[in-house]
Amino acid sequence: MGDVVNIVLKRLGLGLVTLFVISVIIFGAVEMLPGDIAQAVLGQGATEENVAALREQLGLNDPAPVRYFDWLAGAVVGDFGVSLVSQTSVSEAIAPRFLNTLFLAGYAAVIAVPIAILLGVIVALLRNTLFDRVANVLTLTSISSPEFFLGYILILYLSVKTGAFPAIAKLSTDMTFLELLDRTFLPALTMVLVVVAHMMRMTRAAIISLLASPYIEMARVKGMPAWKVIVKHALPNAWAPIINVVALNLAYLITGVVLVEVVFVYPGIGQLLVDAVTKRDFPVVQACCLIFAATFILLNLAADVGAILTNPRLRYKK
Amino acid sequence: MESKRDVLLEIRDLKIEGYSDEKWIEIVHGIDLTLHRGEVMGLIGESGAGKSTIGLAAMGYARDGCRIASGSVEFDGMELTTTPESDRRALRGSRIAYVAQSAAASFNPAHRLIDQHTETPVHYNIRKRQDSQEDAMELYEKLRLPNPREIGFRYPHQVSGGQLQRAMTAMAMACRPDLIIFDEPTTALDVTTQIEVLLAIRDIVEQYNTAAIYITHDLAVVAQMADTIKVLLKGDEVEESDTRSMLDNPQEEYTKSLWAVRSFQRDQKQRPTGDAVPVVSVENIDASYGPVKVLEDVSFDIYAGMTVAVVGESGSGKSTTARCITGLLPPTKGRILFNGEELPADYRKRSKDQLRQAQMIYQMADTALNPKVLISEIIGRPAAFYGGLKGGALKSRVDELLDLIELEPSKYYNRYPPELSGGQKQRIGIARALAADPTFIICDEVTSALDQLVAEGILKLLDRLQKELNLAYMFITHDLATVRSIADEVVVMKQGKVVEQGPKNEMFTPPHHPYTDLLLSSVPEMDPDWLTTVVEERGVDNIGEAANT
Known part of the structure; x- marks a missing residue:
């Protein structure tokens, strides 16, 4: 097991390096945006004195590297500076929004991942049958429909016509957990529909690619029924690619949900990001991007560790 | 030898087709085969002869892209070609077992050896898990695996090729089957490991009076293992007879050509004398x-x-x-x-x-x-x-x-x-x-x-x-x-x-370096008594890997 710890530490180190590079890119990209930040923030009230004063106040007159390291030093301890628009702490603005996003992503993942893997196993077992084809067509349809379209369809049928679930996922602090689940069901379902196909098809492909292995033939000539061949003999060897695609989709659930949040008016980090971009609130934009990057890196790390833990060849030495 | 011994497996006019280029093509053209209880038959031929396909057909099994087209496979009074798949499946592993060519590839890398061993007996309620584990350890010991009580708890990658091949033979024995199909079980092994595995297989098959079909392309190997030999060529039978007469007196031209293959030998050249420089x-x-x-x-x-x-x-x-x-x-x-x-x-x-x-x-x-x-x-x-x-x-x-x-x-x-x-x-x-x-x-x-x-x-x-x-x-x-x-x-x-x-x-x-000697004397010879002689000379515990260290 010492090896696993070693690998994790190494990947974590590499992740930090990646994150550093990304922070440079984010900062540089924002720097390169055309126009003057102070002018953009002040908008119509941008007199020359106002702009100069704001530049002074925001420290925009310092050279870029100085400002970058100021920003980075803050970001490392969780202080992303002050919002240009609201003049409040960026961290305080982001924290509750990010938690909301994590909640929604977790909600969707708890439904989507088991369904996707189960379906993947079933279609691998029933490959090339009618069931396989129908599942294929349905999941392809759901993956190729834009989220906002799926969201509106669900609102139309599950909310407007039947009234089964609320159409708007506005949160308040006094809701019980069950109310919370009910309120956010439709956005979660939309996201489930978007990610389930990818994971299911990967599970199916990973399993089927193993079916020509000699150990699968061995399981068959040992008299194992088809489901056991798939579940006990193919699936355990297919985890690595499945875990990878799951991690990729989890990252998407966290970072790619802007449209769903907008449709359902859900107070997540995606909406915050979009608002910040339109208002040129750069500290918020930078912070959101950095958080998204960290999410990707952490999930990929988790996928690597998962792949190692499910592979006895890596877990146990010769 | 009495002619009416218990017949265990009777294959009549077996035809098998394979799917390629979008049509079914016959690859086994009407094979007959009779195997008695406790008998070991060697199937021999080059690749494409249909050896493995026939071996698997004896389990009522056809690989993906193959099908049994016609003929009958009767195992212990049961016609396998017409039996429902679920009944055939229940025979596999429990009454007819299979030992594959590469144990390293045929053991599932994700599970411990002993869990794979106990799978069939537990699934078909033939033994309880505990009981089957104990039995596995006994079999490991009989097959002379090192640390028989511990080795089963390893994963396949932690065990050497020769040991895996013996563990697979033990797995085939898990339900004490009536018939085992050995499909080139020693082809992937070094000679010094091969001899060990051959001996282990021969002993265990004799001990439990298990019938076996032994598939190989190596005549010297089959000579050690089989009572009778059937020679196949491109899905047809060439000839069949008991091992000794097949070796001493092959009838067909093809068989003779197989026997003669190892005779090619060119003259040995000497190093150039004088001050020639090596390439x-x-x-x-x-x-x-x-x-x-x-x-x-x-x-x-x-x-x-x-x-x-x-x-x-x-x-x-x-x-x-x-x-x-x-x-x-x-x-x-x-x-x-x-x-x-x-x-x-x-x-x-x-x-x-x-x-x-x-x-x-x-x-x-x-x-x-x-x-x-x-x-x-x-x-x-x-x-x-x-x-x-x-x-x-x-x-x-x-x-x-x-x-x-x-x-x-x-x-x-x-x-x-x-x-x-x-x-x-x-x-x-x-x-x-x-x-x-x-x-x-x-x-x-x-x-x-x-x-x-x-x-x-x-x-x-x-x-x-x-x-x-x-x-x-x-x-x-x-x-x-x-x-x-x-x-x-x-x-x-x-x-x-x-x-x-x-x-x-x-x-x-001779005289050789001891290792050269071991290598040379481990190469199977066409003499059916060769294995027995080598074992007598070296002693059971001093064969193969043990002698190597």
Whole structure:
């Protein structure tokens, strides 16, 4: 097991390096945006004195590297500076929004991942049958429909016509957990529909690619029924690619949900990001991007560790 | 022998079809087979003879893309071709078991050995898990596996190939089946490991009076194991009789040709006298993969027109030595000389002419040839690269090379590797090496993936080319029969060191280094009593890996 710890530490180190590079890119990209930040923030009230004063106040007159390291030093301890628009702490603005996003992503993942893997196993077992084809067509349809379209369809049928679930996922602090689940069901379902196909098809492909292995033939000539061949003999060897695609989709659930949040008016980090971009609130934009990057890196790390833990060849030495 | 012993398996007019090019093609053309309880039948033939397909059909099983077209397979009074699949499945593993060629590939890497062992008995409620685990340990002990009470709790990658093959035999025994199909169980093993596995299999089959179908292409192996032998050719039976009369007095021409394969032997050449300089000199090289030292103080010379066979078991450093000579793995110590001149250790620092002089032919022609590239280009590329040939000159050079390897140029010029047979592919590999116009060729197990008749053709071709082009060969092999037929000198390697070297006739006559002796005496012979004799000489506990350390 010492090896696993070693690998994790190494990947974590590499992740930090990646994150550093990304922070440079984010900062540089924002720097390169055309126009003057102070002018953009002040908008119509941008007199020359106002702009100069704001530049002074925001420290925009310092050279870029100085400002970058100021920003980075803050970001490392969780202080992303002050919002240009609201003049409040960026961290305080982001924290509750990010938690909301994590909640929604977790909600969707708890439904989507088991369904996707189960379906993947079933279609691998029933490959090339009618069931396989129908599942294929349905999941392809759901993956190729834009989220906002799926969201509106669900609102139309599950909310407007039947009234089964609320159409708007506005949160308040006094809701019980069950109310919370009910309120956010439709956005979660939309996201489930978007990610389930990818994971299911990967599970199916990973399993089927193993079916020509000699150990699968061995399981068959040992008299194992088809489901056991798939579940006990193919699936355990297919985890690595499945875990990878799951991690990729989890990252998407966290970072790619802007449209769903907008449709359902859900107070997540995606909406915050979009608002910040339109208002040129750069500290918020930078912070959101950095958080998204960290999410990707952490999930990929988790996928690597998962792949190692499910592979006895890596877990146990010769 | 009474004629009306208990018949266990009766196959009548069995026809099996395989699906290819969008139609069903018959690959087994009406085979009859009768097996009695406790009897061991050897199925022998070249690849494509249908041995494995028939073996699996005896379990009522057909691989994906195959189907039993007609005929009957009657196992212990039950007609398997008409029985529902669920009933057939219940027979598999419990009453008819299968031992596959490569245990390393056939054990599931994700589960411990003992969990795979207990799977069938537990699934069919034949034994409780605890009981089956105890039984597994007993079987491991009977099969002389080390640490029988502990080894089952390892994963397949933690156990050596020979041990895995025995563990798989134990797994086949888990439900005490009436019949076991052994499908080339020792083909992938070194001779010293093979002998151990053969003995273990023979003992356990005798002990439990299990009937077996033993599939192999190695006559000497089947001679040790089988009571009767059936010879197959392209899905047809050639002949069948009991082992002794089959060996002493084969009836059919095909069988006789199989028996005669190992007779090819060319005259042994002597080193040139005087101050001739060897084409290749390996001088005291050490090499490592990372921190692991894999070669230690390896030295030998190869003279023009001569063949040096480098023999040893897997992991002995044969291929690593070749990698050092070609500069793929720079040695950490020592020198490689080419015609007396020191070569840079790294191939990237060698001149084009130095690179041209040494070429390689690989074991798996399948993977060594790019399937998407035309034969003419595969051969033409090195000719163009080293010889600077273009256009018409290049084409006539490729034609000339195809002629050399005895393939009709007009027929093969515009074909792709997948359209060729294994032997033809290996010939293309040879032509590609010749295209550079080398003086030295490394042949890395070039015949071990081929059937014996085909392999013999390749050996004869290599021999002819050597005479015509005065080539020096380094011939890496673990097969001593190949050494006997083509080598002039032999280098025996073990654990990265040269244990013995010298002219072939000296190597094959005593006294030997003890390791050479072990290697030589572990090669099965056509005598059916060979295994028994060797065991008596060495003692049961001193066979194979045990004797090796």
